[in-house]
Amino acid sequence: MTLSARARLLLRLATFGGLAVIYVPLLVVLVNSFNPSKTFGWPPSGFTTQWWSRAASNPGAREALLTSVEIALAATALALVLGSMAAFAVARYRWFGRETVSFLVVLPIALPGIVTGIALNSAFSAGGVALGFLTVVVGHATFCIVVVYNNVLARLRRTGTTLEEASADLGASTLQTFLHVTFPQLRGALLAGGLLAFALSFDEIVVTQFTISAGLQTLPIWIFANLFRPNQAPVVNVVAAALVVASVIPVYLANRLSEGNGGGRL
Amino acid sequence: MSQPAGATTPVVSLRGLRKEFPGVGGGARVVAVDGVDLDIAEGEFVTLLGPSGSGKTTVLRMIAGFETPSGGQVLLRGADVTRTAPFERDVNTVFQDYALFPHMTVLQNVEYGLRVKKVPRVQRRERALEALAGVRLEGMEKRAPGQLSGGQRQRVALARALVNRPSVLLLDEPLGALDLKLREQMQVELKQIQREVGITFVFVTHDQEEALTMSDRIVVFNRGRVDQVGSPAEIYEHPRTTFVAGFVGTSNLLHAKASEALLGEAGLFSVRPEKIRLLADGEDPVTGETVAPAVVEEVVYAGATTRIVARLDAGDSLVVQRQNQRTSSLDTEGLRGARVRLAWSREHASRLPDDDG
Numbered sequence: 001m002t003l004s005a006r007a008r009l010l011l012r013l014a015t016f017g018g019l020a021v022i023y024v025p026l027l028v029v030l031v032n033s034f035n036p037s038k039t040f041g042w043p044p045s046g047f048t049t050q051w052w053s054r055a056a057s058n059p060g061a062r063e064a065l066l067t068s069v070e071i072a073l074a075a076t077a078l079a080l081v082l083g084s085m086a087a088f089a090v091a092r093y094r095w096f097g098r099e100t101v102s103f104l105v106v107l108p109i110a111l112p113g114i115v116t117g118i119a120l121n122s123a124f125s126a127g128g129v130a131l132g133f134l135t136v137v138v139g140h141a142t143f144c145i146v147v148v149y150n151n152v153l154a155r156l157r158r159t160g161t162t163l164e165e166a167s168a169d170l171g172a173s174t175l176q177t178f179l180h181v182t183f184p185q186l187r188g189a190l191l192a193g194g195l196l197a198f199a200l201s202f203d204e205i206v207v208t209q210f211t212i213s214a215g216l217q218t219l220p221i222w223i224f225a226n227l228f229r230p231n232q233a234p235v236v237n238v239v240a241a242a243l244v245v246a247s248v249i250p251v252y253l254a255n256r257l258s259e260g261n262g263g264g265r266l
Numbered sequence: 267m268s269q270p271a272g273a274t275t276p277v278v279s280l281r282g283l284r285k286e287f288p289g290v291g292g293g294a295r296v297v298a299v300d301g302v303d304l305d306i307a308e309g310e311f312v313t314l315l316g317p318s319g320s321g322k323t324t325v326l327r328m329i330a331g332f333e334t335p336s337g338g339q340v341l342l343r344g345a346d347v348t349r350t351a352p353f354e355r356d357v358n359t360v361f362q363d364y365a366l367f368p369h370m371t372v373l374q375n376v377e378y379g380l381r382v383k384k385v386p387r388v389q390r391r392e393r394a395l396e397a398l399a400g401v402r403l404e405g406m407e408k409r410a411p412g413q414l415s416g417g418q419r420q421r422v423a424l425a426r427a428l429v430n431r432p433s434v435l436l437l438d439e440p441l442g443a444l445d446l447k448l449r450e451q452m453q454v455e456l457k458q459i460q461r462e463v464g465i466t467f468v469f470v471t472h473d474q475e476e477a478l479t480m481s482d483r484i485v486v487f488n489r490g491r492v493d494q495v496g497s498p499a500e501i502y503e504h505p506r507t508t509f510v511a512g513f514v515g516t517s518n519l520l521h522a523k524a525s526e527a528l529l530g531e532a533g534l535f536s537v538r539p540e541k542i543r544l545l546a547d548g549e550d551p552v553t554g555e556t557v558a559p560a561v562v563e564e565v566v567y568a569g570a571t572t573r574i575v576a577r578l579d580a581g582d583s584l585v586v587q588r589q590n591q592r593t594s595s596l597d598t599e600g601l602r603g604a605r606v607r608l609a610w611s612r613e614h615a616s617r618l619p620d621d622d623g
Contacts, residue, residue, distance in 0.1 A: 162361055165352070166329075168352040168353045169332075170427075170430065171382050172428065173353055176382045180382070181367060182354040
């Protein structure tokens with residue numbers, strides 16, 4: 001398709017405009033975390049790291065960060081096990097209801113968080129399960145499983161079963177085949193899926209609200225709670241900036257891993 | 267099982283082998299292999315030949331153990347392995363797409379079979395290097411499969427299988443992905459390697475020329491059944507069914523009307539194009555030759571040969587293939603539409619069963 005010079009210019013402007021809308025505010029958050037003015041006067045009147053040191057020593061933020069990391073790790077671990085098992089079942093075997101299960105596994109990522117949240121909340125209270133750390137992990141796992149499942153399923157479909165057949169043909173037992181052939185092939189997909197799952201869980205807020213106990217706070221919930229306290233504003237800003245950086249890294253890595261051709265290079 | 271293993275026990279025996287697959291979307295079951303009996307002797311190069319969907323690959327996969335037969339038996343050196351897992355069978359496979367492990371080097375790929383069988387490191391290194399030398403890949407040990415050409419990958423796959431010294435090597439269209447030149451070269455090499463190692467090869471292909479060049483014996487598959495088993499010459503010169511006559515070489519058929527008029531015997535006959543010659547004006551046929559007056563419909567010059575399509579006065583069209591020993595394209599130009607006499611030795615007309623295919 002050939003475009004006129006005018007059309008090309010317009011498209012370029014639209015692209016940069018769109019990206020600017022997303023990334024300029026993130027940049028402002030980052031810059032403001034070093035802004036000495038408590039009211040974030042623009043342009044920044046100087047450069048300071050005092051908000052960062054205050055945030056680092058803020059007990060609420062530190063505790064919330066720890067909780068978030070723990071929940072994200074647990075949800076990711078759960079998702080890795082269950083997601084890849086589901087992917088194996090769907091990719092490698094034919095059974096009654098396969099298509100339906102495949103659809104049901106993926107659905108939670110499309111469901112509004114508020115629906116998942118309400119549903120889990122009422123299910124937990126109906127079942128007499130006390131809200132707490134584990135209920136949040138389960139809530140996050142519902143959508144974390146999807147990204148692991150999708151990554152592993154795509155890899156399994158692409159590699160097919162020939163390599164496993166070749167391994168069995170050369171005398172490897174089922175366990176040996178899994179260790180030497182299947183797992184190395186999946187390593188990239190598991191890493192990519194795991195990183196995405198971690199990132200999803202780490203900044204989740206809606207499902208968390210409905211599944212967490214009163215005494216527990218994840219980082220996003222802590223931010224939400226402190227956002228409108230004027231005293232805390234600079235610290236919230238620092239935490240947000242840190243979150244931006246922390247989310248970019250796993251997503252960037254996951255992206256590179258899914259692009260790589262085969263798990264061979266990992 | 268009680269059969270003693272001896273020199274006369276076939277390496278591979280298939281007894282009434284059958285395989286059905288469930289139909290797509292709840293459709294009728296598909297019979298892929300429908301009662302195959304076959305004995306393969308020690309050191310033989312046997313080719314399973316047939317079009318796609320004829321069941322040849324499924325038979326190979328049942329010998330390897332990747333598919334469980336719906337009926338019948340697979341015996342390896344007399345022992346029933348019908349339900350034995352692939353990793354417990356003394357056979358190795360060269361896959362169509364090679365199936366090299368992408369995360370391992372060439373050497374690690376070749377060592378794999380020995381490694382999982384816990385052969386000591388020094389010994390397996392030695393055997394792997396020897397196998398790589400056998401396929402002329404010295405110096406490539408450290409490469410990744412992705413860095414090799416198609417022909418080289420093919421050889422790694424071969425070395426990876428042969429290093430285990432299996433009773434039988436199964437090859438599933440191993441040359442299909444190579445270009446024509448390389449394929450012809452690999453045909454010769456494969457044959458050479460087979461002679462050197464003395465291992466039984468079971469080779470699957472849909473390429474009749476490949477089958478004719480490489481095999482000691484050819485098994486022609488047609489819709490899940492074996493149509494004919496024989497040496498390349500037997501298969502080519504004396505096809506036993508219309509399908510074999512058509513699939514191997516050019517199908518040149520005489521139906522009842524023409525055969526009655528020309529051969530004095532009503533039936534279906536096959537005559538290979540290169541067995542037919544054009545009689546020169548006033549030339550007498552040799553004793554035992556069948557002569558058929560005809561009109562030339564088409565002349566195709568193909569470099570080494572010229573193909574002439576002639577319509578017989580008695581009915582049916584035959585293709586005649588003529589070596590361009592002295593002729594050139596110029597001589598054939600005037601032939602179209604000309605009245606000619608075709609002649610072939612009576613023995614070159616093979617009778618086919620009437621009611622088949």
